[in-house]
Amino acid sequence: MKIVVTGKGGAGKTTVAAILARTLARTEREVIAVDADPNPNLGMALGLGAEATERLEAIVNVVLRDKAAHGHEHDHEGHACDPPRDRSAPELVDDLAVAAPDGVRLVQTGLIERPAEGCLCCGSHGTTRRIVNEVPADGRVVVADLEAGVNDLIWAYPKADDVVVVVTEPYVKSLEVARRALQVTRDVGVRRVLVAANRLESDEDLADVASALPDVEIVAVPEDPAVWQADRDGVAALDAAPDSPAVAAVAALAARLVELEPAPTG
Amino acid sequence: MRVAVVGKGGSGKTVVAALLARCLAERGKRVLAVDLDTNPGLALSLGLPVDDRPLPDEAVEQREGTPYGWTLAAGVEPAEAVRRYSVLVTDELRFLGFGNIAAAEHRVGRYLTAVRRVLDEFREPGWVTVADLEAGPATPFEGFTRSATLALLLAEATPASLMAARRIRSILDDDGTPTAVVVTKGRGADDVARVAAALGPPVGVVPWDPKVRAAERRGPLTDLATESPAARAVRDLAHLVEREEHREELIAG
Numbered sequence: 001m002k003i004v005v006t007g008k009g010g011a012g013k014t015t016v017a018a019i020l021a022r023t024l025a026r027t028e029r030e031v032i033a034v035d036a037d038p039n040p041n042l043g044m045a046l047g048l049g050a051e052a053t054e055r056l057e058a059i060v061n062v063v064l065r066d067k068a069a070h071g072h073e074h075d076h077e078g079h080a081c082d083p084p085r086d087r088s089a090p091e092l093v094d095d096l097a098v099a100a101p102d103g104v105r106l107v108q109t110g111l112i113e114r115p116a117e118g119c120l121c122c123g124s125h126g127t128t129r130r131i132v133n134e135v136p137a138d139g140r141v142v143v144a145d146l147e148a149g150v151n152d153l154i155w156a157y158p159k160a161d162d163v164v165v166v167v168t169e170p171y172v173k174s175l176e177v178a179r180r181a182l183q184v185t186r187d188v189g190v191r192r193v194l195v196a197a198n199r200l201e202s203d204e205d206l207a208d209v210a211s212a213l214p215d216v217e218i219v220a221v222p223e224d225p226a227v228w229q230a231d232r233d234g235v236a237a238l239d240a241a242p243d244s245p246a247v248a249a250v251a252a253l254a255a256r257l258v259e260l261e262p263a264p265t266g
Numbered sequence: 267m268r269v270a271v272v273g274k275g276g277s278g279k280t281v282v283a284a285l286l287a288r289c290l291a292e293r294g295k296r297v298l299a300v301d302l303d304t305n306p307g308l309a310l311s312l313g314l315p316v317d318d319r320p321l322p323d324e325a326v327e328q329r330e331g332t333p334y335g336w337t338l339a340a341g342v343e344p345a346e347a348v349r350r351y352s353v354l355v356t357d358e359l360r361f362l363g364f365g366n367i368a369a370a371e372h373r374v375g376r377y378l379t380a381v382r383r384v385l386d387e388f389r390e391p392g393w394v395t396v397a398d399l400e401a402g403p404a405t406p407f408e409g410f411t412r413s414a415t416l417a418l419l420l421a422e423a424t425p426a427s428l429m430a431a432r433r434i435r436s437i438l439d440d441d442g443t444p445t446a447v448v449v450t451k452g453r454g455a456d457d458v459a460r461v462a463a464a465l466g467p468p469v470g471v472v473p474w475d476p477k478v479r480a481a482e483r484r485g486p487l488t489d490l491a492t493e494s495p496a497a498r499a500v501r502d503l504a505h506l507v508e509r510e511e512h513r514e515e516l517i518a519g
Contacts, residue, residue, distance in 0.1 A: 008275065009274065009275015010277070011275075014426070037402065038402060038403060038404050039401070039404075039429075039433055041430070044425060045426075050425045053429075112403040112404055112407045112437075113432075113433040113436045113437065114407075114437050147401075147404070148305070148401040148402065149304055149305035151305070151367060154367070171482045172482070172483070172484060173280065173485065176305075176310070176316060176366075180367055183368060184367075231425075231426065232424050
């Protein structure tokens with residue numbers, strides 16, 4: 001199962017992705033968590049701590065290191081920009097993944113900061129697409145936490161059998177991004193799409209989300225001071241507040257995704 | 267004077283950009299508010315309706331050697347582009363964006379570069395540009411903050427927000443872009459101290475403000491009381507921008 005988590009900046013993508021990854025890992029599945037944000041911090045939400053998260057190496061930075069001329073033209077449309085393929089996507093995961101709690105393996109696709117090594121201007125999106133599309137899903141779970149906004153969802157280009165989780169808050173701007181993300185999932189033919197309606201304070205909030213985003217299954221995640229506190233402390237909500245309402249709601253979302261999984265054929 | 271508002275997703279860039287643009291306009295500046303986010307919200311926060319339309323085809327043309335291969339059409343200079351394609355919010359405040367990503371085939375780059383040229387080259391005297399950037403370090407890395415005379419770097423006092431801000435700061439410093447740190451959603455002295463320890467002393471603190479949260483629910487910030495804590499804090503930022511502008515004018519002689 002491949003799960004792509006998308007939504008507006010600040011909606012709670014990383015928190016949701018981290019709880020999904022670890023909850024699914026606790027069901028004896030092999031889980032690969034992919035931090036696809038060029039401003040990566042999934043490691044912190046998984047419980048690796050701030051320092052270890054900052055020390056993580058990003059795939060695109062490693063494969064492009066010392067390769068100023070790394071064999072691709074920059075047309076600035078992005079499409080010709082594809083990092084070197086001397087290693088397959090599964091090999092890149094095996095070589096660069098770090099161990100996170102509950103046996104989750106974490107990779108990050110790109111990291112943007114200065115001084116930069118090699119060329120990063122186009123690598124992170126393309127690398128995300130490679131990892132999401134080319135790491136086989138058979139028997140394992142891939143959870144990708146995308147960059148804020150719809151652009152990275154288009155880059156990741158999930159397939160019909162993948163799962164997309166759109167995280168939104170009950171605010172107009174957040175719902176706008178969610179609406180667009182849902183449009184993209186329809187455009188590319190993704191069959192299993194769920195909305196995680198995050199930071200809900202009332203039934204009215206849930207009704208706002210439902211009326212803005214009709215015809216899609218919505219999982220309600222309540223506003224939860226414990227998640228806010230975990231964020232502030234740079235720790236995993238799952239460790240700091242395992243029984244808090246928001247953590248329980250995302251765990252229920254994980255269970256729902258398992259339910260929706262088609263039975264293995266053959 | 268060209269202000270760029272940068273920070274992590276959810277740090278409050280659009281709220282600060284919208285309130286700052288409105289405040290400067292109310293104080294008699296002519297303001298161009300530019301949305302550089304591919305998932306734009308600035309128009310909404312300024313009280314404009316959601317508009318998916320990109321710039322009209324006549325505004326852009328293909329040209330080799332430009333980012334994404336597209337730029338403003340020949341004959342459409344940045345000032346002309348502002349006159350033709352920006353939307354009047356109030357007499358003093360204009361808005362320019364490049365449409366929303368509404369479908370998988372949307373070609374963002376085509377219009378983004380045109381808006382970038384306006385950002386880089388629009389230098390009408392007496393105007394202040396307030397640009398609302400995409401979340402995180404990607405657009406600063408691509409040079410979208412390079413023409414700014416002041417970057418407002420927004421940070422909440424959370425490790426994730428500070429980590430993002432440090433990455434963005436490394437790019438701004440490398441480019442030599444003057445940067446001012448602003449604490450957002452601040453809940454007290456401890457938050458200010460955390461941000462100061464990570465990024466240096468902030469020039470302002472936009473406090474956590476339930477009124478902003480309530481307004482965000484509906485979209486426009488136009489009804490936000492001018493005496494709400496966040497609006498007051500942004501007014502202080504507007505004073506800072508005016509002082510910087512005055513300093514720029516003195517230096518320019």
